[in-house]
Amino acid sequence: MNAHTHDRRSFLRGTGRTVLACGCAVGGLALPLASAHAAQTCTAQTAASQKALSPQDALTYLKEGNARFAAGKPMVCNPTPQVAATATGQHPFAAVVSCIDSRAPANLIFDQSIGDVFEPRIAGNFVNDDMIGSLEFACAAAGAKVLMVVGHTECGAVKGACDDVVLGNLTQTLANIKPAVAAVQGFDSDRTSANAAFVQAVAEKNVELTLARIRQRSSILAGLEKKGDLIITGAMYDVGTGKVAFAA
Numbered sequence: 306m307n308a309h310t311h312d313r314r315s316f317l318r319g320t321g322r323t324v325l326a327c328g329c330a331v332g333g334l335a336l337p338l339a340s341a342h343a344a345q346t347c348t349a350q351t352a353a354s355q356k357a358l359s360p361q362d363a364l365t366y367l368k369e370g371n372a373r374f375a376a377g378k379p380m381v382c383n384p385t386p387q388v389a390a391t392a393t394g395q396h397p398f399a400a401v402v403s404c405i406d407s408r409a410p411a412n413l414i415f416d417q418s419i420g421d422v423f424e425p426r427i428a429g430n431f432v433n434d435d436m437i438g439s440l441e442f443a444c445a446a447a448g449a450k451v452l453m454v455v456g457h458t459e460c461g462a463v464k465g466a467c468d469d470v471v472l473g474n475l476t477q478t479l480a481n482i483k484p485a486v487a488a489v490q491g492f493d494s495d496r497t498s499a500n501a502a503f504v505q506a507v508a509e510k511n512v513e514l515t516l517a518r519i520r521q522r523s524s525i526l527a528g529l530e531k532k533g534d535l536i537i538t539g540a541m542y543d544v545g546t547g548k549v550a551f552a553a
């Protein structure tokens with residue numbers, strides 16, 4: 306196992322942890338800063354603000370955003386001014402790979418707005434060459450500082466892969482999740498979607514394998530990570546609580 310491999314325990318370690326990493330803005334209320342980065346506001350990202358943000362700051366923005374969302378205290382930004390502010394250019398700080406699930410839209414669960422986050426979404430949050438190409442645009446060309454792969458609980462795509470569902474083009478889509486199904490050991494009494502613990506283990510393994518695939522298939526993204534210009538990490542979203550468990 307190399308340093309970049311996140312095993313299942315890394316997600317569990319993140320569960321239940323206080324995700325508000327510093328005394329920054331919560332619900333629009335500016336609190337004294339405990340770290341060097343500026344609290345996120347409703348102001349759209351600019352070239353200057355993106356450049357000033359470190360990858361760790363960008364990760365903190367996502368953590369603080371989910372903390373606001375889960376607490377029911379979003380920033381309540383009016384997105385219309387951000388439309389005007391980003392009309393001639395975008396400078397997002399993050400790229401979040403997530404499932405198409407209607408309960409897991411990245412902008413909402415991380416309390417972000419127009420111009421903040423690239424949101425490539427596909428059933429089962431895996432990556433193929435086209436997704437990786439999109440991520441290379443987001444991070445290498447457009448300057449995103451954190452690349453997060455977010456799986457989620459109760460994932461229908463993962464359940465479909467566990468049950469070998471066959472349905473038109475979806476069959477091929479689910480084939481991308483089958484390596485995670487095969488990689489999860491045990492659960493011999495029930496390796497179907499009826500076993501919630503098995504489904505969760507496969508969803509977590511799928512995030513782990515997706516991260517590994519990104520690093521293996523993209524020397525550009527792996528190179529940015531190696532230089533310290535990009536954090537590549539995983540997370541699991543709980544559709545029942547609204548909370549994200551972060552691997553890093």
Ligand SMILES: [Zn+2]
Pocket residue numbers: 404405406428429457459460461462463
């Ligand atoms: Zn899903």
